[in-house]
Structures are given as structure tokens and as C-alpha cells.
Amino acid sequence: MKPxxxxxxxxxxxxxxxxxxxxxxxxxxxxxxxxxxxxxxxYRKQDITGFYDGNGTYKIRFMPDDLGEWTxxxxxxxxxxxxxxxxxxxxxxxxxxxxxxxxxxxxxxxxADGSPYAPFGTTCYGWASSGDELAxxxxxxxxxxxxNKVRMTVLDQKEGRKQILPFAGSFEEGFDFRTxxxxxxxxxxxxIVQLGELGIEADLILFHPYNKKNGLTRLMNANDDDFYxxxxxxxxxxxxxxxxxxxxxxxLVLSKDTNDWERxxxxxxxxxxxxxxxxxxxxxxxxxxxxxxxxxxSIQCQSYDKWNRLTESIPDWREQYRKPVILDECGYxxxxxxxxxSVSPQEFVRRCWHGIVxxxxxxxxxxxxxxxxxxxxxxxxxxxxxxxxxxxxRHVIENAPAQRLEPQTLGRHxxxxxxxxxxxxxxxxxxQPKDLEILLPTNGSYQIEVIDTWEMTITPIDGxxxxxxxxxxxxxxxMAFQITLVP
Amino acid sequence: MKPxxxxxxxxxxxxxxxxxxxxxxxxxxxxxxxxxxxxxxxYRKQDITGFYDGNGTYKIRFMPDDLGEWTxxxxxxxxxxxxxxxxxxxxxxxxxxxxxxxxxxxxxxxxADGSPYAPFGTTCYGWASSGDELAxxxxxxxxxxxxNKVRMTVLDQKEGRKQILPFAGSFEEGFDFRTxxxxxxxxxxxxIVQLGELGIEADLILFHPYNKKNGLTRLMNANDDDFYxxxxxxxxxxxxxxxxxxxxxxxLVLSKDTNDWERxxxxxxxxxxxxxxxxxxxxxxxxxxxxxxxxxxSIQCQSYDKWNRLTESIPDWREQYRKPVILDECGYxxxxxxxxxSVSPQEFVRRCWHGIVxxxxxxxxxxxxxxxxxxxxxxxxxxxxxxxxxxxxRHVIENAPAQRLEPQTLGRHxxxxxxxxxxxxxxxxxxQPKDLEILLPTNGSYQIEVIDTWEMTITPIDGxxxxxxxxxxxxxxxMAFQITLVP
Numbered sequence: 001m002k003p004x005x006x007x008x009x010x011x012x013x014x015x016x017x018x019x020x021x022x023x024x025x026x027x028x029x030x031x032x033x034x035x036x037x038x039x040x041x042x043y044r045k046q047d048i049t050g051f052y053d054g055n056g057t058y059k060i061r062f063m064p065d066d067l068g069e070w071t072x073x074x075x076x077x078x079x080x081x082x083x084x085x086x087x088x089x090x091x092x093x094x095x096x097x098x099x100x101x102x103x104x105x106x107x108x109x110x111x112a113d114g115s116p117y118a119p120f121g122t123t124c125y126g127w128a129s130s131g132d133e134l135a136x137x138x139x140x141x142x143x144x145x146x147x148n149k150v151r152m153t154v155l156d157q158k159e160g161r162k163q164i165l166p167f168a169g170s171f172e173e174g175f176d177f178r179t180x181x182x183x184x185x186x187x188x189x190x191x192i193v194q195l196g197e198l199g200i201e202a203d204l205i206l207f208h209p210y211n212k213k214n215g216l217t218r219l220m221n222a223n224d225d226d227f228y229x230x231x232x233x234x235x236x237x238x239x240x241x242x243x244x245x246x247x248x249x250x251x252l253v254l255s256k257d258t259n260d261w262e263r264x265x266x267x268x269x270x271x272x273x274x275x276x277x278x279x280x281x282x283x284x285x286x287x288x289x290x291x292x293x294x295x296x297x298s299i300q301c302q303s304y305d306k307w308n309r310l311t312e313s314i315p316d317w318r319e320q321y322r323k324p325v326i327l328d329e330c331g332y333x334x335x336x337x338x339x340x341x342s343v344s345p346q347e348f349v350r351r352c353w354h355g356i357v358x359x360x361x362x363x364x365x366x367x368x369x370x371x372x373x374x375x376x377x378x379x380x381x382x383x384x385x386x387x388x389x390x391x392x393x394r395h396v397i398e399n400a401p402a403q404r405l406e407p408q409t410l411g412r413h414x415x416x417x418x419x420x421x422x423x424x425x426x427x428x429x430x431x432q433p434k435d436l437e438i439l440l441p442t443n444g445s446y447q448i449e450v451i452d453t454w455e456m457t458i459t460p461i462d463g464x465x466x467x468x469x470x471x472x473x474x475x476x477x478x479m480a481f482q483i484t485l486v487p
Numbered sequence: 488m489k490p491x492x493x494x495x496x497x498x499x500x501x502x503x504x505x506x507x508x509x510x511x512x513x514x515x516x517x518x519x520x521x522x523x524x525x526x527x528x529x530y531r532k533q534d535i536t537g538f539y540d541g542n543g544t545y546k547i548r549f550m551p552d553d554l555g556e557w558t559x560x561x562x563x564x565x566x567x568x569x570x571x572x573x574x575x576x577x578x579x580x581x582x583x584x585x586x587x588x589x590x591x592x593x594x595x596x597x598x599a600d601g602s603p604y605a606p607f608g609t610t611c612y613g614w615a616s617s618g619d620e621l622a623x624x625x626x627x628x629x630x631x632x633x634x635n636k637v638r639m640t641v642l643d644q645k646e647g648r649k650q651i652l653p654f655a656g657s658f659e660e661g662f663d664f665r666t667x668x669x670x671x672x673x674x675x676x677x678x679i680v681q682l683g684e685l686g687i688e689a690d691l692i693l694f695h696p697y698n699k700k701n702g703l704t705r706l707m708n709a710n711d712d713d714f715y716x717x718x719x720x721x722x723x724x725x726x727x728x729x730x731x732x733x734x735x736x737x738x739l740v741l742s743k744d745t746n747d748w749e750r751x752x753x754x755x756x757x758x759x760x761x762x763x764x765x766x767x768x769x770x771x772x773x774x775x776x777x778x779x780x781x782x783x784x785s786i787q788c789q790s791y792d793k794w795n796r797l798t799e800s801i802p803d804w805r806e807q808y809r810k811p812v813i814l815d816e817c818g819y820x821x822x823x824x825x826x827x828x829s830v831s832p833q834e835f836v837r838r839c840w841h842g843i844v845x846x847x848x849x850x851x852x853x854x855x856x857x858x859x860x861x862x863x864x865x866x867x868x869x870x871x872x873x874x875x876x877x878x879x880x881r882h883v884i885e886n887a888p889a890q891r892l893e894p895q896t897l898g899r900h901x902x903x904x905x906x907x908x909x910x911x912x913x914x915x916x917x918x919q920p921k922d923l924e925i926l927l928p929t930n931g932s933y934q935i936e937v938i939d940t941w942e943m944t945i946t947p948i949d950g951x952x953x954x955x956x957x958x959x960x961x962x963x964x965x966m967a968f969q970i971t972l973v974p
Contacts, residue, residue: 309796335921335962339900342920344964413826433829434822475822477831 010091014099014112014240017062017070017088023081025056030231031178035081037062039072041090046273050074050081051234054182061238063274064090065099065112100240100276101201103295107324107359108404109277112240116403119326120394121149121203121363125210125248126156127379128191129163134372138379139194145382146391147364149201151245151281151328154188154232158211166228167216175216177224185235196241203243203298203328205281206232207264209252217253222260229264233271242276244268245298245328249283262291269293281328289321297321300329301340311351314360315407325360327351332376333384334367341367341374345385346454346478350429352386352393353453353480357415357427359407364390392456400425401484410438410483424483427453434475442467444485451480458482497578501586501599501727504549504557504575510568512543517718518665522568524549526559528577533760537561537568538721541669548725550761551577552586552599587727587763588688590782594811594846595891596764599727603890606813607881608636608690608850612697612735613643614866615678616650621859625866626681632869633878634851636688638732638768638815641675641719645698653715654703662703664711672722683728690730690785690815692768693719694751696739704740709747716751720758729763731755732785732815736770749778756780768815776808784808787816788827798838801847802894812847814838819863820871821854828854828861832872833941833965837916839873839880840940840967844902844914846894851877879943887912888971897925897970911970914940921962929954931972938967945969 011017023033035050037060050060058081064070071087093099099112101119109117122145127138142150157163159171166184169175192202206229212218220228236242246264247253261280268278269292279298280287289297297317301310310330317325330351331343343351348364355362367374370381397405402419410416410424414436418424421441428436440446445464448471451457461471464486473479498504510520522537524547537547545568551557558574580586586599588606596604609632614625629637644650646658653671656662679689693716699705707715723729733751734740748767755765756779766785767774776784784804788797797817804812817838818830830838835851842849854861857868884892889906897903897911901923905911908928915923927933932951935958938944948958951973960966 309799312796335919337920337922337924337957339918339920342915342918344917344919347917347964428829430831430834431826431829432822432831433824433826436824470824477834 010089011064012091012097013067013093014063014065014097015093016238017060017064018238019060019062019086020053021058021081021084022056023052023058023076023078028178029056029058030180031227033058033076033078033081035060035074035076035078037072037074039064039070041066041068041070048072048273049230049234049271050076051231052180053185061235063100063238063240064088065274066090067092096199097240100274101243103277103324105404105406106322107318107406109296109324110404116398117148118394118397118403119149119201119361119363120147120390121151121201121326121328121361122147123151123328123363123365123376124379125151125153125205125208125377128152128188129156130378130380131162134378134380135191137381139198141379141382142195142200143198145387146394147387148199148394149203149243149363150195151203151205151248151363152191153205153208153248155206155208155216158215175219177220178227180231189235189239192236192239192242196239201241201243202239203245204232204236205245205248207246207250207253207256208248209250209254210248218255222256222263225260225264226267229267230271233268237272237274237276244272244276244278246278246280248281249300250280250287251285252283258288261287265291265293279326286317289317289323294323296324296326298326298328300327301331311354311358311360311362314355314358318359326363327355327360328363329365330355330362332365332367333386334374335369336367336374345389348384348386349389349393349453350478352390353427353478354415354429356393356397356405357417357425357480359405359417389453389456393453396425396451396458396480396482400482410440411436414438418483422485425480426482427480428473428477430477432475432477432479433473435470435472437468437470439468440466440483446483447486449482449484450474451482452476452478453480454478497576498551499578499584500554500580501550501552501584502580503725504547504551505725506547506549506573507540508545508568508571509543510545510563510565515665516543516545517667520545520563520565520568522547522561522563522565524559524561526551526557528553528555528557535559535760536717536721536758537563538718539667540672548722550587550725550727551575552761553577554579583686584727587761588730590764590811592891592893593809594805594893596783596811597891603885604635605881605884605890606636606688606848606850607633607877608638608688608813608815608848609634610638610815610850610852610863611866612638612640612692612695612864615639615675616643617865617867618649621865621867622678624868626685628866628869629682629687630685632874633881634874635686635881636690636730636850637682638690638692638735638850639678640692640695640735642693642695642703645702662706664707665714667718676722676726679723679726679729683726688728688730689726690732690766691719691723692732692735694733694737694740694743695735696737696741697735705742709743709750712747712751713754716754717758720755724759724761724763731759731763731765733765733767735768736787737767737774738772739770745775748774752778752780766813766815773804776804776810781810783811783813785813785815787814788818798841798845798847798849801842801845805846813850814842814847815850816852817842817849819852819854820873821861822856823854823861832876835871835873836876836880836940837965839877840914840965841902841916843880843884843892844904844912844967846892846904876940876943880940883912883938883945883967883969887969897927898923901925905970909972912967913969914967915960915964917964919962919964919966920960922957922959924955924957926955927953927970933970934973936969936971937961938969939963939965940967941965
């Protein structure tokens, strides 16, 4: 009888049951050894692919979504790893663990436990590969920032930089793309966990077009891509706060075509047992989001000549694809030479609010030079005027008496979302009316509050309103207002 | 032999040769009497339709465009008006008379004498029908304002207001649409002349959808429309500063369809001997501007949900119709309840500049309440912050070393117009870069001047530039810059 490894007896719902075992170190375990754990709980069955973690250690990671006792047994071509059995008990999630984020109501999101989740993301491409000192500083900033999602690259290594590499080898001597460096993954996984502890989703960019001349991606071929992707999926899928961004600016990766991207999306769909949220981010050409593996849109401006249009196109994309729309790049606050990085905070905050009232979501980015690069490059310092306003917007959304707000009609040309006969949130952007006429339902009395999105104030208007009504506004740009049924 | 009326012997080029004569007062001269003058000068022939001006007076107005002696004779079914002959000498235009404005270079305009004309228009619909006191005040404001075109309605009369009516009759007792009131036209023509004296084009709105319940237009049928239009053309065409706007918001006139509008445009083409500029202004649906009678586009925002898009669509419209694009309504500065009238001056001025660098033109409007209505309704007072910035923009355009500026490429995503290898004008809108990289031609050295479109300053950058170059900018929104070849 084989020795049975000790299992953790209790794992919380959407926590990680991780099971380590020793197997062969001969040959190349990454390519030679297959390992699957077959989990079951009553009629529920789930196969989980294991992975080699170096030094003869093999691991299975499983994120249970159902309370009670789970049992499993293993299959492997390594006899030391084959036929092993075990069990654990899935116990209720602890406070702060809401499970992974799912799509809800076609155009919105929700945590697996039903808690509301509206994405207020930011982009820090390389923060997890910037070294421990800078990464810890980034985490500190994130702990005080309003963001609940971070877009970040897995492969951010390039020649001539001190860093932990994901593959065996080096830029100088070449890489072995069939041999991973477990140390890289241990570090990276720590960052995913730390984000999770801050309540932040890790939107992992799996491929990207950057560092064309001195980066890893230029060296990998299609087989390398698939091998890397499956390993990443086996390691990272059990983290509840992971999202997949198959690529950033996929259309700038000249070595891949639509068939390649569809193949990679299909691998994600097939090898992620939990079907985490999955997107592919464009530069100029929006991917065909009818692909069933894509759970939502992760869009950026297609033409900077027409940047104003981005949030205005949200209704069209909703209509076209019937999926949530996140404008993960909507320009960055800053003074950079390039148009994408020279957006004023007023305009950036306008885009955030306008995105919401168009029925979508807008992600943050910052291109201010801080002496440690720029936030969107590798994190570290956040100095712009947008984040506190995004915190305010998030406060408004999360404290609204309704979630998953859908477009509503209050009157002509008033961008508005809400829940009918209960709550309305409208945003007037650069318009500066001194008053407004609207048509409210007559199911009761409504309170109107004027929201100054720049000064971050919420001011109730005297009285209550119903039916056709007119109310005063401060005749300033960047005003919103919310209307709530009086209980 | 018939008595020959005395003619004015000398008329300046693009001035008016007006010839009065007495004819029958019996019956209805407006409908019964036809009168044409056949002008000729060498091989040039021009038939001009006369009109009845009341009290037995008939008039011929002719705007000569060619220097030298013109002769004419008349044809009429009134023997008193038939077979009359005369002549006059066309002398050179006096200073300030540049003739009518024409299309030039597909997308631009020029005066008939070749002087540059770039439209910086405003809208004062009813100023000419607002009574002498208010109209004189409007003229005073216009004399100090930056506008060189005014959109104004001919039929601005409505029930319950003291006014001079264009037709015989009254709202109370009904109108005779076959009998005009010469007094109305004398007044109106005086306003056209006064605008001309200020160097302002009179963009005459011939039909509009307003005052549906208490206005003249609701009472007129298609035959009335045609009769009125031909009379207006006979009277007004000889004024060199007239433009025809066949309708304002034509698509809101529910009693007319596309065939009606095409018929009316065709009447303008046929009965205006000088082919003044002619447009038709939309509300939601842009007219098919392939119609040869339309010389340019006079556009407004099609959807206020997407107001940002208006100037950005200029390149598409240029491409589609190959005609000049004027955004005659691009929102109005003000604090009105409606979105079209609550645009901040910063945003309005942005639209004006952005329109220019997209290869079009933007017209002004103001919806601030002044105690005498709003400027765009009937003129009188102009209190916004846009006009002085429009004056500054006009100053920049008119002092540029090139005219009829066409889209140019200086670098990625930099909206720019200019004349290749000579002059470039770029505008950065809400972007606030601290510096910029551009690619200049290498035919010589260029001077770069930074233009603060809001503060209205022009600041040269030290040194000269050529080829690939980088230059500093103030890291503020609303900056433009111009680049001029050093002679």
C-alpha cells in the first residue's frame, strides 16, 4: 500500500485545497509526467490537472465551491503519483472571501456568494516583476487605493534587467521553454494572494506584444505558448481572484493571427476548471467577442483621434455582444507625449462616470512620471487626482440601493442608469444646466441628491419629487444626480 | 416711345443695380404680373426676375459681377413694364466689398474677389423681427463680435406678438399668401444691408419647424411655399452677402417630405441667378448632400447622447460628400435645461478649435438668459466667454501664412491642418502633454509657437525645428501650436 500524503482537513469554500507529493525527478518532469486528480462530492465530479513544482514535488490545487466532504484519487504515468487518495471538508467561507467574480445580468458582475462586485480596475503591467521592494510599495499604495482589479502581465521579463525568470535559461544563453522556474511562480503566486487579501482581482495578462526586441514573448513559438499557458492554468486557476486576459493589444502581436488567439482562448476554456472571467484586449481592432470563451469585453480606444467616443460606444457593444463592457484602457491621466497618456484628471474622471451611465465600466491608468517610472508601467507611486474621485464613484455605486444598474430613461438626452421605480443615477458630464426637467414614475415619492463628481459632495435637494418635475442644479460641469424612492 | 426710367449710371462690382418702374395696380400684381429684365454685356447674358414692391412700383435688382457696360431690356405682360431698356456701368468694387462667398478647394470658402473667407458664424434666429430697438442693439453687439455670418429666420412671426407681417392679413383674420407686405421686406432688406456693412454674411433660414401652433409656417401649403420662395429669391438674391439655408431642422417639419425639400432646393437653384451658397440644416437626420443644389453642409448634432462626436465626424462627411462642412449648431454655451444649451465655454471653444483641425468650421450659439431672451433666439446681448476666444481663433486663422488649411500628418494622433511644407496648425484639446514628438519636413527650418486657446496667448518656442523633433508644451489642456516655415 502506498503512503498517503497528509491532507489539509478543512478548506473554506473558494479557498485552495493544495496537496503536495513527491514523484520522479528523472528526465523532464514538466513534459514527461502527467498528473490528474479526480475530485468528487456526491454527483459532483471535477478533474484537476496537477503540476510539477521542482525538486521532485508535484502539486494539485483545487478550489472547492460546494460545502461538505470532497474525496479524490490521482492518475499519473508516474507510479509514485498514481492511485493516491484523500479527502477534505469544505467549510463556509470566512469573512472577506466572496469567491470568484462571475458575469451576472448579461452586462454586470457578481461574486460567487452573491455579493455585489462592480469593477474599478487599474493597470500596473509589471508590478509583480519589479522586485520585492517596489512590489511591496505598490501593495501598500493599492491597500489605500480604490481599485478592486489590477491588470498585470505574467511575462514582463526582458533582457538586461535583474529579475527572476519564469523559464530555465537566460537571455544570454537561451531558454528552455519546457522547463519552468518554480521560484518565479512562487513569487508571482504570492502577489496574487496578496492582491486577494486586499480584495483585488488579479487580471492576468498572459501574452502581450511588448519588448519585441528584448523580451521573452518574441522567443516563444506556438508550442511554447500552449505549454506555458497550460502550466499557468494548472498553477493559477485555483486562486479565486484570478481573471484571464489572454492578451494585451493582441492585434499588435504580429506573429499570431486570429486562429492562434482562438486556440489560446479555447485552451483557457478547456483547462481552467472554474471558468474564471476571460477577455482579450485590443489595440486597434476589437476581437470578435461572439467567441463563447470570452466572458466580457476588455476594450481600449481604437482611435485616439476619436477618444471621446469610447464610453459613448458602450451601448453599441452591449447590443452587439450581450456581454459586460469594461473599458480597461480609456486613456491615462498624465502629461506624457503620447495622447493615451496625457489625459487631464477632469476628463479621466468624466470618462469613468460616463462609462457607468452608459452601462459599462472604466479602468484606471496613470502615466505621471514619479521618478520610479509610471504607475501603469510598474506601480510604485500613484500621484494623480483621479483615484480619489474614483473612490468616490465607487462609494456612490456600492452604496446605491440597487446594483447592476441598467440604462433608464429620465428625459431626453440624460445619460442614466438605475433600477426602475427604485433608483436612478444620471451624469451630465461637461453640460452645466442650471436646472433640469425629468419624468419620474409615480409609484411614490423620490429624493433627489446632487452629486458633484469633482468636489466629491452629495447634496440632497429639499422636498420630494414624483412624475413630471423640475429641479435646480449648480450650473457647473461634472455634475451627477441620484434619485431614490423614499421608503 | 415709352418713357425710360432713369438708371443709376455706375454700380460697383457685386453692388446692386436697382431699377424701379411704375406699372399696374389692378388685380393682384404679385400673381398677375410677370417681369423679367434681360441683362447683357458682350456675350454675357443674364435674365433677372423682377418683383412687385407695392403702390404700383416694380423693381429689378441685379448684382453685376463683371466690369464694364451692361445693357438690358424688359419683358412683361404689363405693357407699361414691357420693352423698357437701359444700361449702367459696372465699376470696380470699393474697399470692403469682396463680393459673394463661394466654395473653394472643395472644403473651403473664398470671396468672389479671391479674398480669404473662413466662416465664424453665429445664430440669432429672430433678431431681424425683434423690433427696431432690439435689432439696433444686436447690430451694435455684432459690430464688436467676431462673427462673419449670422443664421437668421425670415419667417419669425407668430400669433400674439407685435410685429410687421410679411403677408397681407393677420393671424386673427387669416392671411392672403398671394399678397406680400412690402414694408416687411423693406425692413428685412435693411438688416441684410446692415450686416453686409459689418462684413457679415446673412445666412437666411427660409423655412423652419418652429411656432407650430402659432406661427406662419403652419398655415402655408406647398403652393404658398413656392410662391413665397420665388418672391424672396427675386428680392434678396442681389444682396451679395446672402446665403440660403433652405430650412432649419428640416426633418422636424412634419408636413414636408424629401420631395418637398428637393423641390424647394431646386427652386433656389433655378431662381437665384448668382448661385449663392445654399444649405439645408438637419435635426436628427442629415439630408442627402449629394444634391447638386447644396453647396455645403450645415450640420448639427444628431444625437445629444453623442455630442462629443460632432467635430470628430467632419472627416467622414468631407469624404462622403466632398463639400465644406459647417457645424452650424454644435451646442450652445449656457446653462439651459436642455443639453444643447448647457455647454461650458471651455467645451464650446474646444469644439470650435477641434472643428478647424478636423477640416471643418463650427458656428457659435449662446443660450445664456440675459433678461432679453437668449442671443441665439433673438440676439440683443452676448454675455458668454466663448466669443472672445472665437475672435482669437479667427485672428489665428486669418493671420496664418496659408488659407484653406487641409488635414496634415505631423505625428500619430495629432489633429492638424495646414499647407504642406509651409504651415501647420495643430490642436490638442483636453490632452495635456508636457512635450510632443513630431516629424516635420526638411525643406527648411520651422518656428513653433504654442497657442493657449483659452488664455489667448501665442508663445514662440526658442530655436527652430526640422525633421524629427521634440518640443515642450505647458502640460495644460486646450493647447494648440502652429508651425511656420522660416522664410
